[in-house]
Amino acid sequence: MVDLSGVLEQLKSRFGERSWDYSEFHQNQRLVVAAELCFSVLEFLKKTCGFDMLIDVTCVDYLHYRGAKDRFGLVYIVLNTVTGQRLIVRAFLNEPDLKIPSVVPLWEGANWLEREVFDMYGIEFTGHPDLRRILLPDEFVGFPLRKDYPLRGRGERHNFERITRGEG
Amino acid sequence: MEIEVPDNVALTSLDYLASWCRKNSLWPMPFATACCGIELMATGASRHDVARFGAEVFRFSPRQCDLMIVAGRVVMKMLPVLQRIWLQMPEPKWCISMGACASTGGIFDTYSVVQGIDRFIPVDMYVPGCPPRPEQLIQAIIDLQDKIQREGSFLGNEFITDARQQPKRALQELELGQVPRSLPIIGGKA
Numbered sequence: 001m002v003d004l005s006g007v008l009e010q011l012k013s014r015f016g017e018r019s020w021d022y023s024e025f026h027q028n029q030r031l032v033v034a035a036e037l038c039f040s041v042l043e044f045l046k047k048t049c050g051f052d053m054l055i056d057v058t059c060v061d062y063l064h065y066r067g068a069k070d071r072f073g074l075v076y077i078v079l080n081t082v083t084g085q086r087l088i089v090r091a092f093l094n095e096p097d098l099k100i101p102s103v104v105p106l107w108e109g110a111n112w113l114e115r116e117v118f119d120m121y122g123i124e125f126t127g128h129p130d131l132r133r134i135l136l137p138d139e140f141v142g143f144p145l146r147k148d149y150p151l152r153g154r155g156e157r158h159n160f161e162r163i164t165r166g167e168g
Numbered sequence: 169m170e171i172e173v174p175d176n177v178a179l180t181s182l183d184y185l186a187s188w189c190r191k192n193s194l195w196p197m198p199f200a201t202a203c204c205g206i207e208l209m210a211t212g213a214s215r216h217d218v219a220r221f222g223a224e225v226f227r228f229s230p231r232q233c234d235l236m237i238v239a240g241r242v243v244m245k246m247l248p249v250l251q252r253i254w255l256q257m258p259e260p261k262w263c264i265s266m267g268a269c270a271s272t273g274g275i276f277d278t279y280s281v282v283q284g285i286d287r288f289i290p291v292d293m294y295v296p297g298c299p300p301r302p303e304q305l306i307q308a309i310i311d312l313q314d315k316i317q318r319e320g321s322f323l324g325n326e327f328i329t330d331a332r333q334q335p336k337r338a339l340q341e342l343e344l345g346q347v348p349r350s351l352p353i354i355g356g357k358a
Contacts, residue, residue, distance in 0.1 A: 135245075136245065136280075137244070137245050144279050144280070149279070150279070151277070151278060151279065152277060152278065152279060153278070153279025153280070154279075156244060156279065156280075157244045157279060157280060157281060157282055157283065158282070158283070158287065159244075160244075160247055160248070160251070160282075160287075160288050161251075161288075162287065162288050163251055163254060163255065163288060163289050163290070164290060165290050165327045165328070
């Protein structure tokens with residue numbers, strides 16, 4: 001675990017102390033920020049603190065989760081390839097306002113990662129250059145990794161025509 | 169009346185001969201999507217050597233195949249591709265559903281995985297196992313060869329569902345004391 005105190009000092013001087021919350025758990029260094037601040041914090045981390053690599057963008061649905069206050073938790077994992085500092089930035093979103101600025105202007109690699117989150121959870125990344133489904137078929141309706149989506153689907157897996165011996 | 173036949177001439181029916189040729193030159197289309205595909209490769213490789221049964225020519229173009237081996241799970245995005253490849257294969261053609269996933273969906277009882285390909289394309293042989301050993305797949309090919317020899321006909325009438333029902337229907341009509349309206353057009357074993 002690489003020391004992050006310098007980064008936290010910089011964050012404090014730029015954003016104040018109230019707007020973010022830092023914690024450590026099992027050697028994970030985590031930063032929780034408000035959704036409105038998410039983009040500017042990530043921009044600051046990249047341009048000032050040297051977090052030049054985006055490892056992953058993903059999402060957690062906290063529906064029915066013990067003690068959870070918010071519905072969706074967006075997770076950004078960033079890495080400073082010079083110092084080896086690693087930081088998990090999280091922002092919470094609630095329905096009906098599932099919008100967050102896209103980080104594609106900061107890291108090009110976020111393009112497909114954000115498309116996957118959109119595909120599975122329906123989070124809308126504003127400013128994304130090409131926001132459409134990436135894994136599921138284009139005509140798919142719904143967001144299957146949400147906890148309120150039935151595990152066995154809504155019949156889409158059997159919505160095909162049947163080919164018999166006679167044809168073909 | 170007895171006909172003199174020289175020693176180097178054998179008599180058989182055309183249906184038998186056609187089926188005999190077809191069953192010993194099955195060219196598989198490997199539709200391998202998961203770990204069953206690894207066992208499928210092992211079946212083709214030297215240790216198990218499916219060439220002993222005339223089925224070693226794996227073709228990656230459906231137009232050159234007559235046996236589709238679906239090895240692995242099929243998701244709803246893949247199914248139209250599977251159907252298209254099946255339709256592109258020339259007749260006569262057969263299908264082996266290899267492994268639990270292809271046959272029933274297996275452990276993947278989720279929104280995206282098709283629960284058995286036999287819901288959407290015709291299947292001749294089901295191979296159980298997760299994944300099945302090569303011996304099991306070879307057994308399925310042997311059983312399929314038996315089936316082709318038993319049911320096959322020169323014109324491929326066994327594939328026409330209506331025609332398949334005709335012998336049964338004729339038997340029922342005979343039992344009822346009626347004259348069969350249509351004689352069966354398949355059959356013709358040697």
